[in-house]
Structures are given as C-alpha cells and as structure tokens.
Amino acid sequence: MSASSGRLRRLSALVRKESFQAIRDPSSILIAFVLPLILLFLFGYGVSLDTTRTRIGLVTEEMTPLTQDLSASFQASRYFDVAMGRDRRLFEEDLVLGKVRGVVVIPADFTTRYAAGNRRPDIQVIVDGSDPNTANFVQNYAQGTGANWERQRQADVALHSPAISVEQRFWFNPELTSRNFLVPGSIAIVMTLVGTLLTSLVVAREWERGTMEAMMATPVTAVELLAGKILPYFLLGLTSMTLCVLLAVFLFGVPFRGSVAALYALSAAFLIPALGQGLLISTATKNQFLASQLALISAFLPAFLLSGFLFEINSMPVVIQWITFIVPARYLIPSLQTVFLAGDIWPMFAKAIGVMLTIGAIMFMLAARSTRKRIG
Incomplete structure (x- = not known):
C-alpha cells in the first residue's frame, strides 16, 4: 500500500511539474496552438485538387x-x-x-x-x-x-431517345470538393508534427540543461518518468486537435457527421505513437536541433508522403506500400475523413485504433529501454 501510494505521489508530482513547465514554456504553446493554425491555414487554403477554369x-x-x-x-x-x-x-x-x-x-x-x-x-x-x-x-x-x-x-x-439514362450520385461529398477530405487529412499531418515535436524538443531541452540527470538521481522509475512526461503533453495534444477540428468545421465548412467520441478515441490513439516517437527521439539525441530535424524526417515527411494524404498508396511500389504499414498517419487519415464525411464506422475505427496503439506501445517500450540504460 505504501509503495503504491509512493508511486502515485511521485507520478502526480511529475505531472504537476510537467504541466507547469508546459504552461510557462513559450515553445510548447507555439507548437501546440500557433503551429497548427499556420499549417491548417496553409493546407486549407493553399492545397486544392479542384481544377476549375x-x-x-x-x-x-x-x-x-x-x-x-x-x-x-x-x-x-x-x-x-x-x-x-x-x-x-x-x-x-x-x-x-x-x-x-x-x-x-x-x-x-x-x-x-x-x-x-x-x-x-x-x-x-x-x-x-x-x-x-x-x-x-x-x-x-x-x-x-x-x-x-x-x-x-x-x-x-429528336433523332432518337437514349436507351439508357445514367444518373450520377456521389455519396458523402456530393459537391466533389477536395477541401472536404484534404482538411481532415491535414489535421492528421498537423497532429503528427505537433505530437512528435512536443515531447522531442521539450525533453531534449531538459537533457541540454541537465535537469533530466537530476530527475534520474531521484527514486523515480523509468516508467514513472515517461508517464509523467507524456500525460501533460497528451492533454495538450488533444486540445490542439480540438482547435483544428473547430477550424475545419466553422472556418473551412467541412461537414462533421460522426460522433465526438469517435473523434477523440481516434485522436487519443494516434497521439500515443506520436508522443512516444518524440520521447524516443529525445532520449536518443539529447539535442534540440537534432531532435527537431529527426522529428521532421521520421514523422512529418512519412506522414505527408506515405499516408495516402496526397498520393494513392496502391500506386506506390510494393516495397513502399509495405513501409506505409508502420506510418500511424496511414490509419488516422482515412478514419478522420470517414468521421467527418460519412459518420461512425466502428469496425474500421477499431482496427485503426488497435494498430496505432500497437505502434505506440512499441515506441514507448523502446523509449523506456533507452531511458533505463541511462539511469543505470
């Protein structure tokens, strides 16, 4: 009982410490709120597949x-x-x-x-x-x-009447407006970058300042340390996602036909591998500049190029198609597009959530293993 209560006290203290640090850190606010606004405006107004005139x-x-x-x-x-x-x-x-x-x-x-x-x-x-x-x-x-x-x-x-009359009907997106499926996809791209940067830069900064070594000298375990780091930024990432969804619906006019529960379930499952990848990068580099470059190369670029956001996965070479299975955004983008345009299709969502949680668990195991080595 005392051991479990001690772990709970240490975890709550770490969460409070990280929460205060995130609130006081301008870079966390910029990454969580300013960066999504800029990227969503660029994707919403700058990217269009509608060719007219x-x-x-x-x-x-x-x-x-x-x-x-x-x-x-x-x-x-x-x-x-x-x-x-x-x-x-x-x-x-x-x-x-x-x-x-x-x-x-x-x-x-x-x-x-x-x-x-x-x-x-x-x-x-x-x-x-x-x-x-x-x-x-x-x-x-x-x-x-x-x-x-x-x-x-x-x-x-009146030469003749056509034998067959073809009546076209487009489900889910009758106007065939590319913005209606590009904006939900861009939310996944934005959340990939935000989730990875939130943990990779902030934790790498602690390595540079020497505060991480001071924390490792305490009785805090590697799991408690990672959990204390992840929970505040997990909530910050969900808040950032909420801001993106509000912009998509009220600014860009994208219809939202699904449920809020499905939206948050998918977003929460996606943030697990994104934040875990950021932790893994930070523990491997311990340098903010290098962490930011690795976040762009290992998270943003694969999500942008290999997720099906702009390029059809089936048209890629077979080897590249196999690589896309480890890109979490591959599972979030079609799920978000379905939530916005079609509604709740839980069999599809359950599969996507399961895969994203599996990738996230692997990321966290690698980060915890790397952290334990440094503690020892």
Whole structure:
C-alpha cells in the first residue's frame, strides 16, 4: 500500500511539474496552438485538387452554324477559360510556355462529316503532357463537353431517345470538393508534427540543461518518468486537435457527421505513437536541433508522403506500400475523413485504433529501454 501510494505521489508530482513547465514554456504553446493554425491555414487554403477554369485554346478552322454551336458549348463550360482562334499555330507557343493547358481543334471538315452521318466527326485535343493531372483533366472534360453537345443536339432534333439514362450520385461529398477530405487529412499531418515535436524538443531541452540527470538521481522509475512526461503533453495534444477540428468545421465548412467520441478515441490513439516517437527521439539525441530535424524526417515527411494524404498508396511500389504499414498517419487519415464525411464506422475505427496503439506501445517500450540504460 505504501509503495503504491509512493508511486502515485511521485507520478502526480511529475505531472504537476510537467504541466507547469508546459504552461510557462513559450515553445510548447507555439507548437501546440500557433503551429497548427499556420499549417491548417496553409493546407486549407493553399492545397486544392479542384481544377476549375483551366485556360485552353479553341481552334475553329471553319466557321459554320454547327461549329459555332459547338464552340459555344466549350465557352459556356465552367471548367474552361477559352481563348478563340482560327489556326492551331496561334497557340503552339502559348502551350509551350504554359499560358494555355491545352488546345481543342474543331477541324475544317467537321460540318461535312457530321452532315454525312456515315462517320462520326472527331475533334482534336492537344495537351501538355508535362503535367499529367492537368492533361488528363483537359482531355476528359473536352471529350465530355463534346459528348454533351452531341446528346443535346440529338435531343433537339429528336433523332432518337437514349436507351439508357445514367444518373450520377456521389455519396458523402456530393459537391466533389477536395477541401472536404484534404482538411481532415491535414489535421492528421498537423497532429503528427505537433505530437512528435512536443515531447522531442521539450525533453531534449531538459537533457541540454541537465535537469533530466537530476530527475534520474531521484527514486523515480523509468516508467514513472515517461508517464509523467507524456500525460501533460497528451492533454495538450488533444486540445490542439480540438482547435483544428473547430477550424475545419466553422472556418473551412467541412461537414462533421460522426460522433465526438469517435473523434477523440481516434485522436487519443494516434497521439500515443506520436508522443512516444518524440520521447524516443529525445532520449536518443539529447539535442534540440537534432531532435527537431529527426522529428521532421521520421514523422512529418512519412506522414505527408506515405499516408495516402496526397498520393494513392496502391500506386506506390510494393516495397513502399509495405513501409506505409508502420506510418500511424496511414490509419488516422482515412478514419478522420470517414468521421467527418460519412459518420461512425466502428469496425474500421477499431482496427485503426488497435494498430496505432500497437505502434505506440512499441515506441514507448523502446523509449523506456533507452531511458533505463541511462539511469543505470
């Protein structure tokens, strides 16, 4: 009874000490509150996968009522900013310089072939292949604009009624707004950096100042030391996450269809490996500058590049796909996107929480082992 009460007193004293230090330390406030604001604003306003109003050149080699009608369809499209011309050579230099992203050519024999009806007339789409995403966008939407124009014209002249009517419906994100899934994903990226930096820099600072050695001279065990370090920053990380969620919902307008319980369960499970990785870095380096660099390399970059936030994991090489299984953000990002856009899907969440807690336990065991070596 006395031993357990002594451990409890030591742990509570460590937690109070770390709490006061975190409140008085400007760097902790900057990492927990200012850094998430800056990063979330950058991700929310600076990163977008919505390609709209792409500038293209539209070449009409022969002016007829038919080609003028088709040209008007391209000009009316909300996806294109159209520059008109009569010769494709007018846009060759602009395409090379990037002033236009593609050139749509309505050939001179378009009207003749369309009137003949025995061969479907073609339009030519010339795109800049150095940017594959924009090139595919221009090509697909140019084809779609031409197909819509043809269906509308057939309906107007009552040539025939389509046998199949396709009605599109998009679940969870009907507007197909990239911000609705980028902002929840960016919260995971922000929390990766915040959680790792909170413990790695603060603990490394204690190593530099010599206060960590003084604490190790006390009867405090390695587990008590790590627990006392982690609890205040765990609560600080959850507060930072709450700030990010409020910004996502009320500033960026991202819908929130899940429950608060699921949100905090996922966030708490994710902070365990993030804070554990920070402790492991600090015990291995004992230097603030080196700790910050390792936090960026080992936490932020893998979370940004290997989590599926911007790049599809299935399109990566097989070896890289296997590496992504040890990146905690891989499990948090789809879970957060589901909480925001779809709601609570607990079978998915339970698996993600289990994996993140497992990775966190490994991080803490490595940190505790390293700390015990230094105590001994």
